[in-house]
Amino acid sequence: xxxxxxxxxxxxxxxxxxxxxxxxxxxxxxxxxxxxxxxxxxxxxxxxxxxxxxxxxxxxxxxxxxxxxxxxxxxxxxxxxxxxxxxxxxxxxxxxxxxxxxxxxxxxxxxxxxxxxxxxxxxxxxxxxxxxxxxxxxxxxxxxxxxxxxxxxxxxxxxxxxxxxxxxxxxxxxxxxxxxxxxxxxxxxxxxxxxxxxxxxxxxxxxxxxxxxxxxxxxxxxxxxxxxxxxxxxxxxxxxxxxxxxxxxxxxxxxxxxxxxxxxxxxxxxxxxxxxxxxxxxxxxxxxxxxxxxxxxxxxxxxxxxxxxxxxxxxxxxxxxxxxxxxxxxxxxxxxxxxxxxx
Amino acid sequence: xxxxxxxxxxxxxxxxxxxxxxxxxxxxxxxxxxxxxxxxxxxxxxxxxxxxxxxxxxxxxxxxxxxxxxxxxxxxxxxxxxxxxxxxxxxxxxxxxxxxxxxxxxxxxxxxxxxxxxxxxxxxxxxxxxxxxxxxxxxxxxxxxxxxxxxxxxxxxxxxxxxxxxxxxxxxxxxxxxxxxxxxxxxxxxxxxxxxxxxxxxxxxxxxxxxxxxxxxxxxxxxxxxxxxxxxxxxxxxxxxxxxxxxxxxxxxxxxxxxxxxxxxxxxxxxxxxxxxxxxxxxxxxxxxxxxxxxxxxxxxxxxxxxxxxxxxxxxxxxxxxxxxxxxxxxxxxxxxxxxxxx
Numbered sequence: 001x002x003x004x005x006x007x008x009x010x011x012x013x014x015x016x017x018x019x020x021x022x023x024x025x026x027x028x029x030x031x032x033x034x035x036x037x038x039x040x041x042x043x044x045x046x047x048x049x050x051x052x053x054x055x056x057x058x059x060x061x062x063x064x065x066x067x068x069x070x071x072x073x074x075x076x077x078x079x080x081x082x083x084x085x086x087x088x089x090x091x092x093x094x095x096x097x098x099x100x101x102x103x104x105x106x107x108x109x110x111x112x113x114x115x116x117x118x119x120x121x122x123x124x125x126x127x128x129x130x131x132x133x134x135x136x137x138x139x140x141x142x143x144x145x146x147x148x149x150x151x152x153x154x155x156x157x158x159x160x161x162x163x164x165x166x167x168x169x170x171x172x173x174x175x176x177x178x179x180x181x182x183x184x185x186x187x188x189x190x191x192x193x194x195x196x197x198x199x200x201x202x203x204x205x206x207x208x209x210x211x212x213x214x215x216x217x218x219x220x221x222x223x224x225x226x227x228x229x230x231x232x233x234x235x236x237x238x239x240x241x242x243x244x245x246x247x248x249x250x251x252x253x254x255x256x257x258x259x260x261x262x263x264x265x266x267x268x269x270x271x272x273x274x275x276x277x278x279x280x281x282x283x284x285x286x287x288x289x290x291x292x293x294x295x296x297x298x299x300x301x302x303x304x305x306x307x308x309x310x311x312x313x314x315x316x317x318x319x320x321x322x323x324x325x326x327x328x329x330x331x332x333x334x335x336x337x338x339x340x341x342x343x
Numbered sequence: 344x345x346x347x348x349x350x351x352x353x354x355x356x357x358x359x360x361x362x363x364x365x366x367x368x369x370x371x372x373x374x375x376x377x378x379x380x381x382x383x384x385x386x387x388x389x390x391x392x393x394x395x396x397x398x399x400x401x402x403x404x405x406x407x408x409x410x411x412x413x414x415x416x417x418x419x420x421x422x423x424x425x426x427x428x429x430x431x432x433x434x435x436x437x438x439x440x441x442x443x444x445x446x447x448x449x450x451x452x453x454x455x456x457x458x459x460x461x462x463x464x465x466x467x468x469x470x471x472x473x474x475x476x477x478x479x480x481x482x483x484x485x486x487x488x489x490x491x492x493x494x495x496x497x498x499x500x501x502x503x504x505x506x507x508x509x510x511x512x513x514x515x516x517x518x519x520x521x522x523x524x525x526x527x528x529x530x531x532x533x534x535x536x537x538x539x540x541x542x543x544x545x546x547x548x549x550x551x552x553x554x555x556x557x558x559x560x561x562x563x564x565x566x567x568x569x570x571x572x573x574x575x576x577x578x579x580x581x582x583x584x585x586x587x588x589x590x591x592x593x594x595x596x597x598x599x600x601x602x603x604x605x606x607x608x609x610x611x612x613x614x615x616x617x618x619x620x621x622x623x624x625x626x627x628x629x630x631x632x633x634x635x636x637x638x639x640x641x642x643x644x645x646x647x648x649x650x651x652x653x654x655x656x657x658x659x660x661x662x663x664x665x666x667x668x669x670x671x672x673x674x675x676x677x678x679x680x681x682x683x684x685x686x
Contacts, residue, residue, distance in 0.1 A: 078416030094456040097440040117460040288631040
């Protein structure tokens with residue numbers, strides 16, 4: 001390793017003072033967001049690390065932050081983690097990641113594991129809500145360890161969260177399908193106990209209502225976010241006496257499965273059935289029949305979650321600050337849902 | 344949570360004895376691999392967890408295992424981790440994951456983090472080899488904590504590893520391109536200091552030699568495993584006076600980028616240029632122009648790495664067992680490299 005980067009090196013590179021750099025790195029309210037972003041970016045590029053030993057002595061902290069996600073094998077969660085790491089690394093924190101595989105027992109166990117490892121904070125996207133997980137969340141709070149939810153949250157007093165407006169996303173996606181001429185729109189949903197899936201469903205329903213389209217229960221299937229479940233759901237929908245001509249899927253993976261199944265039946269996309277997915281996984285763009293989807297700005301979501309954590313852990317008076325950041329979803333229109341000019 | 348699953352429940356389900364189940368879970372050599380696999384699978388399905396408190400009292404262990412990978416946002420590493428978790432969870436271990444983002448400073452820091460968190464073992468795929476990382480590996484060994492490499496290994500005495508035969512993989516992929524009629528074959532390589540990339544390159548060279556095809560240095564590009572780098576590499580190759588008609592890429596992401604760039608130039612795949620990638624990322628199968636690739640059996644690789652760890656940590660006499668498992672690669676032929684019958 002070469003000579004360690006100091007705040008003076010960063011200041012020199014940016015033609016500013018060391019005190020500005022130091023303030024920016026410590027997230028001082030006196031420094032503009034633009035400057036903070038620039039300093040952080042430069043610090044990361046130059047491999048800057050705060051002196052962890054000094055920090056630890058000052059604070060008695062481990063400088064490790066735990067991140068819990070349902071699964072790591074989705075670009076969505078991987079990108080959130082990337083955003084979290086970007087904003088925490090320059091502050092001398094290290095990130096340890098655990099996945100629950102959507103299993104509530106593992107979720108409880110993993111929280112114990114991270115508490116035992118003495119993390120300074122837990123940033124998580126929950127897999128389930130029940131008495132056991134709620135008890136675990138409360139144990140984190142009792143230990144005065146900052147807990148921040150992102151994307152999949154539980155509604156707990158004093159706990160901050162960063163989410164996107166899933167209702168709006170469901171509404172936008174469905175409205176778009178209607179604008180492309182679909183009147184029979186199916187919805188592939190998920191575990192409705194989780195806010196994200198319930199809100200997407202409510203947005204879908206709202207768009208139908210607004211357009212005077214009757215809600216059809218047979219068009220709503222609760223499935224897991226997998227290619228396989230998407231295939232099976234499409235099979236079921238195609239068997240209906242009156243199959244849909246539009247599908248809004250709460251998952252890109254399920255959307256992909258549905259598209260594969262529909263095409264395998266010789267039915268055209270977007271000609272006969274139009275499809276919109278959710279999450280903007282990279283493959284949706286790679287496909288020749290690119291898939292319309294909702295972008296959730298996951299890197300940004302991770303960065304904001306990290307910043308909320310930094311604010312809470314810098315708050316020496318330990319005041320409870322609950323901060324709920326809601327990001328706006330973006331509809332990305334691609335081939336799978338686009339009306340042909342002659343249609 | 345309902346009643347906890349016991350080894351008696353598992354035995355009942357499998358119509359065997361509790362002692363067989365217990366032996367299988369403790370990886371006893373008296374039990375066949377088939378039985379072990381069946382018991383593990385059933386234990387996972389039934390959410391069985393060994394009594395961790397009892398285990399910890401008996402052993403003084405944390406029951407946490409650290410896994411370090413260059414990046415989590417690739418299906419390859421995510422699948423290895425899945426395999427590791429599958430085999431470790433039923434044994435009462437919890438897995439904490441860290442990514443280095445291919446940054447050697449982060450790699451060193453993260454090893455410290457895991458040691459501080461008192462993990463019982465570290466399973467890792469390395470990002471870099473230099474004095475700092477080597478010192479870190481040695482520190483793990485000095486603390487008598489089992490260290491197991493998977494996929495990307497350093498050659499260190501007494502350290503076990505699970506890899507695939509990358510030389511064979513490079514040879515197979517190149518030979519296949521030659522059999523499909525390619526004589527001008529480019530190779531998108533990676534950091535040649537890492538065995539995996541060097542061995543794939545050597546396999547590529549060997550196949551050319553065997554067929555009497557002259558090695559052309561201009562056809563070998565060392566790039567990162569990203570779509571962007573694949574695009575740039577293709578740009579460079581297409582500018583050559585004598586561009587290649589086959590590309591063997593050490594990365595599916597780079598292969599995808601190359602394919603996008605080649606198609607954007609109106610050049611046909613597989614008609615004009617045939618492409619083979621590496622790692623069997625799911626998108627290679629999803630594409631309408633599906634991408635030929637090498638499958639590395641990542642879930643299996645993870646399971647074996649976990650088993651090697653279990654053997655080492657159960658070895659009470661602390662004998663040093665170095666075990667090097669080398670898996671066979673599988674060539675998966677898809678559209679991107681397949682000769683047209685009339686060609």
